[in-house]
Amino acid sequence: MGSILEEPEQGQEEEQGWTSMTQTRDQLRNQPLSDLEASSISTVGGRIFPDTAAMGDLGALLQIVEAWRDVHAPTYGAPIPGTGDTAVHQFELPNTIETVFAASAGTVASVQMITVQNAGAGSIVLDLFLTDADGTNIDVLDDLNIAAGEVVNLMTNASIGFPQFFADESLQIRGRVVTGTPGDCYAKVNYILTVQG
Numbered sequence: 001m002g003s004i005l006e007e008p009e010q011g012q013e014e015e016q017g018w019t020s021m022t023q024t025r026d027q028l029r030n031q032p033l034s035d036l037e038a039s040s041i042s043t044v045g046g047r048i049f050p051d052t053a054a055m056g057d058l059g060a061l062l063q064i065v066e067a068w069r070d071v072h073a074p075t076y077g078a079p080i081p082g083t084g085d086t087a088v089h090q091f092e093l094p095n096t097i098e099t100v101f102a103a104s105a106g107t108v109a110s111v112q113m114i115t116v117q118n119a120g121a122g123s124i125v126l127d128l129f130l131t132d133a134d135g136t137n138i139d140v141l142d143d144l145n146i147a148a149g150e151v152v153n154l155m156t157n158a159s160i161g162f163p164q165f166f167a168d169e170s171l172q173i174r175g176r177v178v179t180g181t182p183g184d185c186y187a188k189v190n191y192i193l194t195v196q197g
Contacts, residue, residue: 037106072106073195079110083193091175091182097129097137101173101189106197108168113190114154116175118146120184126177128154133170143178146185166194 074080089100103109118124128141141160146152154162167173177185 072197075194077194079192079194080196083196084112085191087189087191089175089187089189091177091185091187093177094182095176095178096182097174097176099131099172100128100175100187101167101191103168103172103191104197105169106195107193108166108195109191110194111165111167111173111189111191112155113188114162114173115151115188116144116146116154117151117186117188118148118180118184119186120181121148122180122184123147124177124180124185126175126185129174129176131172131174137174146180167191168195 069076087101089098091098101109101111114128116126116128124146126141126144126146127139128144129137130140131137140162141154144152144160152160154160155164173187173189175187
């Protein structure tokens with residue numbers, strides 16, 4: 001895949017609207033667009049002042065941002081077709097917080113549905129958390145009692161009413177089986193990407 005960060009061949013500058021090598025483009029030129037992170041653009045772009053002398057750098061920054069968006073957020077933050085999936089987690093340990101869903105690095109997922117299932121013969125009590133980048137667990141659901149064989153949809157259940165939300169690598173869904181057999185408890189997270197890595 002071509003990169004906007006590479007230098008154009010001689011004579012292509014006017015034809016394609018390229019600017020000559022700028023400090024901004026020079027700082028990012030060895031990174032393929034697939035690996036370029038928004039934080040890198042912010043770091044480099046934060047050094048540009050909006051004045052006449054910086055017109056080349058401003059133009060280069062605009063080209064870089066547009067190229068990044070074409071690769072990572074082609075639908076401008078709306079769901080990206082073909083990226084829907086379901087993550088399944090089977091709990092393993094009693095009374096231990098386990099990661100149910102974590103988006104991969106550089107992605108943002110719109111969580112559409114979360115279901116929990118008790119595949120065993122006895123009841124299970126489950127806690128559910130959202131965990132931020134600092135490791136702080138925020139209680140979302142305390143002491144959800146799931147009967148034997150029951151499947152609970154946390155987003156359509158009238159008494160729970162869990163809303164759709166976005167998750168990335170710094171906001172994870174975690175859970176803990178408080179009582180019951182952990183291996184009988186399954187959590188499924190249905191999601192679609194809005195930013196891809």
